[in-house]
Amino acid sequence: MILPQFLILAAALFSLGVYGLLVRRNAVMVLLAVELMLAAVNINLVAFEAALRTSQAVGQVFAIFVITVAAAEVGIGLAIVLMIFRNRQSANVDEFDLMKW
Amino acid sequence: MWYLTAEEEAHAAEALSSGGFFAEWAGVMLVLPFVAFLLIVFFGKRMRRHGAEFAIGALAVNLVWSSVLFFQNAVEGIHREVSWVVGEIGVFGGDRLVFELGWVVDGLSIMMFWLVSFVGLLVFVYAVGYMHGDVRVTAFFAAFSLFAGAMLVLVGAPNLVQLIIGWEGVGLASYLLIGHYWEDLDNVRAANKAFLVNKVADVGLILGAVVLGFTLGTFRFSELSVAAFDHSPELAGVAVAAGLLLFFGAMGKSAQFPLHIWLPDAMAGPTPVSALMHAATMVTAGVYLMGRAFPLFEYLASDTRGLMVAIGAITLFAAGLLALVQDDIKKVLAYSTVSQLGYMMTAVAAGGYTAGLFHLFTHAFFKALLFLGAGAVIHAVHSNNMSDMGGLRHYMPRTHWTFVVGSLSLAGIFPLAGFWSKDEILATLGYEGYTTVMWIGIAGAFVTAFYMARAVALTFWGSYKGHGHPHEAPAVMTVPLIGLAIPSIFAGFLNVPGVELGPIRNFTAWLGARVVPMGDHHAESVDWALAAVGLAAALTGLVLGWLVFSPDADTQRARDRFRIPVLYPLLEAKYFLDHIAWAIVNATKGPLARLVDWTNSYVIDGVVNAAGFLSAALARFVYGGLDQRGIDLAYNGLSQMADAAGMAARRLQTGRVQQYAAGFVVGALVLVLMIAVFR
Numbered sequence: 001m002i003l004p005q006f007l008i009l010a011a012a013l014f015s016l017g018v019y020g021l022l023v024r025r026n027a028v029m030v031l032l033a034v035e036l037m038l039a040a041v042n043i044n045l046v047a048f049e050a051a052l053r054t055s056q057a058v059g060q061v062f063a064i065f066v067i068t069v070a071a072a073e074v075g076i077g078l079a080i081v082l083m084i085f086r087n088r089q090s091a092n093v094d095e096f097d098l099m100k101w
Numbered sequence: 102m103w104y105l106t107a108e109e110e111a112h113a114a115e116a117l118s119s120g121g122f123f124a125e126w127a128g129v130m131l132v133l134p135f136v137a138f139l140l141i142v143f144f145g146k147r148m149r150r151h152g153a154e155f156a157i158g159a160l161a162v163n164l165v166w167s168s169v170l171f172f173q174n175a176v177e178g179i180h181r182e183v184s185w186v187v188g189e190i191g192v193f194g195g196d197r198l199v200f201e202l203g204w205v206v207d208g209l210s211i212m213m214f215w216l217v218s219f220v221g222l223l224v225f226v227y228a229v230g231y232m233h234g235d236v237r238v239t240a241f242f243a244a245f246s247l248f249a250g251a252m253l254v255l256v257g258a259p260n261l262v263q264l265i266i267g268w269e270g271v272g273l274a275s276y277l278l279i280g281h282y283w284e285d286l287d288n289v290r291a292a293n294k295a296f297l298v299n300k301v302a303d304v305g306l307i308l309g310a311v312v313l314g315f316t317l318g319t320f321r322f323s324e325l326s327v328a329a330f331d332h333s334p335e336l337a338g339v340a341v342a343a344g345l346l347l348f349f350g351a352m353g354k355s356a357q358f359p360l361h362i363w364l365p366d367a368m369a370g371p372t373p374v375s376a377l378m379h380a381a382t383m384v385t386a387g388v389y390l391m392g393r394a395f396p397l398f399e400y401l402a403s404d405t406r407g408l409m410v411a412i413g414a415i416t417l418f419a420a421g422l423l424a425l426v427q428d429d430i431k432k433v434l435a436y437s438t439v440s441q442l443g444y445m446m447t448a449v450a451a452g453g454y455t456a457g458l459f460h461l462f463t464h465a466f467f468k469a470l471l472f473l474g475a476g477a478v479i480h481a482v483h484s485n486n487m488s489d490m491g492g493l494r495h496y497m498p499r500t501h502w503t504f505v506v507g508s509l510s511l512a513g514i515f516p517l518a519g520f521w522s523k524d525e526i527l528a529t530l531g532y533e534g535y536t537t538v539m540w541i542g543i544a545g546a547f548v549t550a551f552y553m554a555r556a557v558a559l560t561f562w563g564s565y566k567g568h569g570h571p572h573e574a575p576a577v578m579t580v581p582l583i584g585l586a587i588p589s590i591f592a593g594f595l596n597v598p599g600v601e602l603g604p605i606r607n608f609t610a611w612l613g614a615r616v617v618p619m620g621d622h623h624a625e626s627v628d629w630a631l632a633a634v635g636l637a638a639a640l641t642g643l644v645l646g647w648l649v650f651s652p653d654a655d656t657q658r659a660r661d662r663f664r665i666p667v668l669y670p671l672l673e674a675k676y677f678l679d680h681i682a683w684a685i686v687n688a689t690k691g692p693l694a695r696l697v698d699w700t701n702s703y704v705i706d707g708v709v710n711a712a713g714f715l716s717a718a719l720a721r722f723v724y725g726g727l728d729q730r731g732i733d734l735a736y737n738g739l740s741q742m743a744d745a746a747g748m749a750a751r752r753l754q755t756g757r758v759q760q761y762a763a764g765f766v767v768g769a770l771v772l773v774l775m776i777a778v779f780r
Contacts, residue, residue: 018766021759021762021766022759022762022763022766030758030759093757093758093759094757094759096756096757096758097755097756097757098756100754100755100756100757
């Protein structure tokens with residue numbers, strides 16, 4: 001079984017996502033970083049399923065859920081970004097501080 | 102005066118029966134008139150006779166009940182006391198003083214129960230006829246029932262407190278009845294006068310009760326009697342003061358000089374009220390009180406006798422003279438009552454317990470009879486004045502004959518009731534050594550006969566001087582007259598000295614059934630010499646009165662001869678007593694009112710204002726010092742702290758999404774580390 005390799009790949013991918021989330025200024029890139037993190041989680045789920053072999057394939061099912069939710073999340077996220085961009089002519093998250101006191 | 106040893110005393114008390122069922126439940130008699138009162142108030146107007154049925158029914162039951170007791174007492178002598186404690190107060194020294202209600206059934210109270218029921222019943226029946234068509238018959242009978250009930254509470258009282266309750270109840274009912282025709286201001290004034298004069302005297306009674314109660318530790322008459330009989334030292338210390346206070350109270354109700362001034366004015370009430378008031382229910386209360394408290398006077402407070410006898414003697418003679426000059430027939434009878442009350446009070450004060458109360462007993466019959474007769478006359482001629490009457494014997498024969506019987510009895514003509522009772526009083530006065538007063542009594546008998554001859558002559562003889570056609574009263578009024586005429590004739594035989602009426606003994610024995618012996622003197626036989634002198638005085642009075650006022654030739658000149666220069670105006674002005682009383686009231690009410698006003702303005706207002714200022718200052722301190730500076734400070738500080746904490750915390754909320762995300766990541770890392778370290 002090559003579980004550790006899968007886990008290392010997922011951790012690396014997750015770390016890349018976190019990094020992107022925290023440092024990218026373009027909102028679209030931030031959303032992409034989130035997608036990377038979700039993909040890392042999916043790899044973990046599938047890898048553990050393959051290792052543990054549950055009778056109902058919980059890992060795969062859950063991974064499909066995550067993909068579905070991620071698709072919805074990206075749809076809403078891009079719509080928001082689009083609206084902000086139309087209003088402010090910028091997709092730079094540094095400039096979005098409307099929700100402070 | 103004589104004493105019993107302890108053994109003999111115990112024997113004397115044991116010799117009295119407890120009376121069985123009727124004595125045990127004698128309180129029913131005290132309650133029934135009040136039940137009748139309530140029934141009349143609530144249902145009287147719907148009844149055919151406007152509520153008189155209830156009043157008469159209650160007294161009829163009472164008459165039967167008290168007659169049974171009367172007979173039982175006549176045969177064996179009864180003493181029974183029933184009391185319930187209704188309240189108590191602590192007095193100085195930690196003792197408790199209890200207030201009780203109940204009833205005492207002994208010779209004296211049985212006599213009064215029977216008298217109030219008998220006279221009351223006849224007067225009630227009479228009033229049905231007399232008050233027929235009156236504006237307020239229902240209210241009248243309600244107050245009448247209250248009157249009889251209050252008197253029964255008074256005479257049945259086993260203690261001073263209940264006696265005072267009945268005493269004031271009688272005063273209230275008499276006030277209502279005297280002011281029955283309140284549309285006329287004079288009647289209202291008469292009612293007020295009666296009430297206020299009685300109140301003056303009531304102060305004496307209440308103070309006397311307080312003195313006795315606090316000295317003995319009880320208000321009971323029986324314990325008062327026993328303490329007096331035993332010459333209890335603590336009672337002896339206050340006996341004279343208490344005796345005088347009680348006597349002062351009795352002077353008001355029993356209209357003794359100079360507190361008699363309310364009684365003639367009380368004639369403003371309807372005539373049946375006068376009859377009941379003068380015979381059984383009101384003015385006898387004072388004499389009854391003296392009889393009830395008799396052991397106190399007999400054994401301890403004998404120093405008070407001189408004063409009391411003197412007041413009684415003045416009353417009997419002065420009031421008798423006043424009756425000579427009245428034109429209003431009811432006022433003649435009113436002053437006559439005052440005079441006869443003087444006889445009773447003199448007798449009881451001199452130590453003649455039986456003599457005084459026997460006169461009360463016989464007097465009730467003939468005075469009620471005379472008042473009811475006068476009422477029938479007034480009813481017929483629509484005037485109180487004898488100058489509007491005359492010749493009525495032709496129109497009202499039954500009223501005439503009963504009135505003559507009453508007059509002769511009152512005048513003391515042998516062998517009617519008044520002769521025996523008056524003779525016993527004179528004999529007692531002679532025996533006790535009050536010879537002067539005895540002669541005043543004989544002179545009073547002369548005056549009594551004189552004014553009664555005058556009243557009969559002016560009312561029933563001569564020619565009719567009024568308007569309209571007088572007619573005989575209806576049967577409902579004449580039957581009570583006859584019912585009262587019979588005892589007016591025969592009641593005297595109940596107490597002929599030395600005569601016992603077989604198993605029922607005599608009045609002296611009946612009245613002597615008390616918790617201790619009364620200790621008054623009883624003659625062995627009739628003193629015929631004294632009786633002859635009294636009878637001669639009465640007959641002289643009758644003849645002279647008849648000669649002066651008989652309607653024969655030259656009447657007016659005879660009457661003018663009677664107008665003695667100084668005396669007559671003095672009598673017409675009633676000794677100026679009303680003026681004197683009015684002057685006293687006028688002279689004292691100003692300074693008294695000013696004193697009260699001054700006390701109110703400076704003393705009471707000062708206290709009230711001081712209290713006000715104090716509480717205002719306290720409130721100011723509480724508001725300014727405590728509330729504004731103390732409590733508000735604490736709350737303001739707390740809120741400012743919360744405000745500052747919020748101001749500090751809100752800076753964390755930057756609105757930058759990536760800072761929040763960094764927070765998540767750091768938090769997650771910390772969690773992972775903690776799980777790794779602490780698992």
